[in-house]
Amino acid sequence: MKLTKIAKYIIVFILILLSATNLHNPTFTRATEVPKVEITDLETSPIEPATLMSQLPSWARLVDIRTVNRNIRLDIRYATRNNFLKRKLYPIAKCALRASVAQRLSKVQTDLEKIGLGLKVYDCYRPFSVTKQMWEVLPDPNYVANPARGSRHNRGAAVDLTLVDRAGKELEMPTPFDDFTVKAHRNYSGGSARSRKNRQVLEDAMQKHGFIGITTEWWHFDAEDWQKFAILDISLGAIP
Numbered sequence: 001m002k003l004t005k006i007a008k009y010i011i012v013f014i015l016i017l018l019s020a021t022n023l024h025n026p027t028f029t030r031a032t033e034v035p036k037v038e039i040t041d042l043e044t045s046p047i048e049p050a051t052l053m054s055q056l057p058s059w060a061r062l063v064d065i066r067t068v069n070r071n072i073r074l075d076i077r078y079a080t081r082n083n084f085l086k087r088k089l090y091p092i093a094k095c096a097l098r099a100s101v102a103q104r105l106s107k108v109q110t111d112l113e114k115i116g117l118g119l120k121v122y123d124c125y126r127p128f129s130v131t132k133q134m135w136e137v138l139p140d141p142n143y144v145a146n147p148a149r150g151s152r153h154n155r156g157a158a159v160d161l162t163l164v165d166r167a168g169k170e171l172e173m174p175t176p177f178d179d180f181t182v183k184a185h186r187n188y189s190g191g192s193a194r195s196r197k198n199r200q201v202l203e204d205a206m207q208k209h210g211f212i213g214i215t216t217e218w219w220h221f222d223a224e225d226w227q228k229f230a231i232l233d234i235s236l237g238a239i240p
């Protein structure tokens, strides 16, 4: 009898230990966000010097989305402490994108306005040095793009965003931004029917203008031609 009791305690203890381990090892990653072409040597990686920007064709230059479409709302989380690192990483709240990508995002906004909706962006171009900083704080590919490979955000060719109504209120989605659980996966079939419908409305609107979603984050979209653009390290303040 006594032995059974001890065995029970041991089993309960093992179960607690296992559940604690699982909680601290989320398996959902941002790894799919990194370029397919692996850059292993930073010395030879295509980081464009800022001086080259003015020599780029106008469609490839970084522009502030507000100069393209002022109706797109901003909630640049890395310019605040309201993000998963609880740190302010951008000196200013700016959504910069390659001009051709910004033009296409503007078309998405125009389409959505016809059905009483709009876009709110959380993150756009991310300077490469910020990706390095994020990696220093949290060197875990489950959360942060490894700087050895960079992120499509570093190329000004990716955007994190959600839908808002006419009043600017966020529509219900399966999770908040930067939720690294299975609930954020694009094919997650749980949650409310309304959240799944809203996720689909966003995906359809983005796809129509050449943006491709990634499987692990409903809010992240790459421009389909992201490979045209090199990794950049220009500060947000330097973008007109």
Ligand SMILES: [Zn+2]
Pocket (backbone or CB within 6 Å): 033, 123, 153, 158, 159, 160, 219, 220, 221
């Ligand atoms: Zn993203």
